[in-house]
Amino acid sequence: MTQTSPSRPARPRRSALYLPAGNSRALAKLPALGCDSVILDLEDSVAPGAKHDAREAVRAFFKDGRAAELPEGMEKIIRINTLSSPWGGEDLLAARGCRPDAILIPKVESPEDIVAVEDALEQTDAPASLRLWAMIETPLGVMNAGRIAQAARTDGARLDCFVVGGNDLIKETGVADLPGRPWLGTWLMQIVLAARAYGLDVLDGVYNDFKDLDGLAAEARDGQAMGFDGKTLIHPGQIGVVNAIFGVDAKRRAEAKAIIDAYAEAGNRDRGVISLDGRMVERLHLEIAERVMEKARRIDLRDQGEGNT
Ligand SMILES: CC(C)(COP(=O)(O)OP(=O)(O)OC[C@H]1O[C@@H](n2cnc3c(N)ncnc32)[C@H](O)[C@@H]1OP(=O)(O)O)[C@@H](O)C(=O)NCCC(=O)NCCSC(=O)C[C@H](O)C(=O)O
Numbered sequence: 001m002t003q004t005s006p007s008r009p010a011r012p013r014r015s016a017l018y019l020p021a022g023n024s025r026a027l028a029k030l031p032a033l034g035c036d037s038v039i040l041d042l043e044d045s046v047a048p049g050a051k052h053d054a055r056e057a058v059r060a061f062f063k064d065g066r067a068a069e070l071p072e073g074m075e076k077i078i079r080i081n082t083l084s085s086p087w088g089g090e091d092l093l094a095a096r097g098c099r100p101d102a103i104l105i106p107k108v109e110s111p112e113d114i115v116a117v118e119d120a121l122e123q124t125d126a127p128a129s130l131r132l133w134a135m136i137e138t139p140l141g142v143m144n145a146g147r148i149a150q151a152a153r154t155d156g157a158r159l160d161c162f163v164v165g166g167n168d169l170i171k172e173t174g175v176a177d178l179p180g181r182p183w184l185g186t187w188l189m190q191i192v193l194a195a196r197a198y199g200l201d202v203l204d205g206v207y208n209d210f211k212d213l214d215g216l217a218a219e220a221r222d223g224q225a226m227g228f229d230g231k232t233l234i235h236p237g238q239i240g241v242v243n244a245i246f247g248v249d250a251k252r253r254a255e256a257k258a259i260i261d262a263y264a265e266a267g268n269r270d271r272g273v274i275s276l277d278g279r280m281v282e283r284l285h286l287e288i289a290e291r292v293m294e295k296a297r298r299i300d301l302r303d304q305g306e307g308n309t
């Protein structure tokens with residue numbers, strides 16, 4: 001059974017789809033898609049000359065009610081440009097005004113990058129519920145991942161989730177971009193470990209070859225085994241594969257239910273350790289099983305379009 005920290009909410013974040021914010025046809029498709037999160041992108045998928053229009057498109061999407069009509073439970077994230085870029089400050093103001101679930105900050109390299117955004121939000125009437133997600137996609141970002149995640153422990157901190165930026169990491173380090181990601185593995189694990197140490201969710205990077213669903217499935221399975229909560233995506237055709245791999249299949253549900261049922265038996269309720277089908281089961285396994293069942297419940301609601309609150 002996959003081990004998951006019981007301290008984080010069991011919120012499904014199987015699939016997070018990037019959508020270039022200025023692409024009106026893609027925006028029109030969104031209500032029918034089954035991704036758990038959408039990331040409206042103002043950064044790398046938007047050319048410098050199109051930044052203004054893309055930002056206005058995001059503003060309009062939230063203002064005219066289209067965002068509110070998305071399926072309940074689909075998280076709405078806006079990826080801004082870095083604050084050091086010519087667009088970041090205006091992006092942040094626009095994003096805050098849209099009141100999405102979270103703002104995704106690209107190329108985070110130190111806790112100060114998070115604090116700068118937190119401070120800017122403090123000076124506005126940003127709701128306390130607004131979360132921050134951070135992209136880890138540079139050598140410094142990976143090296144400082146623990147310190148960055150630690151920023152989530154500060155009182156009132158908004159940091160909620162790490163997102164791997166594999167394309168930038170490959171660009172910045174020069175490692176070979178090979179199937180199975182042999183040279184990226186250590187860094188990916190470092191990012192997962194940092195996130196887990198401080199109770200953050202963590203999403204794997206994108207798979208660029210969007211027509212190769214077998215390759216996507218192999219990479220998603222690797223990511224699931226590494227401990228990621230889900231994967232970021234670039235195309236609607238990738239959602240089904242990834243939702244299945246990061247979901248809770250029938251075998252895991254049955255295992256979890258068996259553990260919960262076993263501990264519910266009168267003779268077991270107060271026991272620390274029990275024997276189940278020839279395996280040692282401890283109360284920590286009960287916590288994991290309860291979390292698995294809660295996540296399965298939320299996934300079922302999400303997949304029925306009823307939200308995952
Ligand atoms: C990759 C694409 C450019 C491919 O586009 P296209 O050739 O147009 O795809 P299709 O013809 O197969 O599209 C079929 C229909 O699906 C809609 N569509 C396509 N992509 C999306 C999407 N992401 N969300 C919603 N809908 C989408 C098309 O509009 C078609 O519908 P219709 O027009 O009605 O026929 C394109 O998929 C794309 O732009 N993807 C997103 C790219 C992106 O956001 N990139 C930035 C994030 S990746 C990254 O930067 C990660 C990280 O930072 C790192 O460093 O790794």
Ligand SMILES: [Mg+2]
Pocket residue numbers: 044106137165167168
């Ligand atoms: Mg990137």
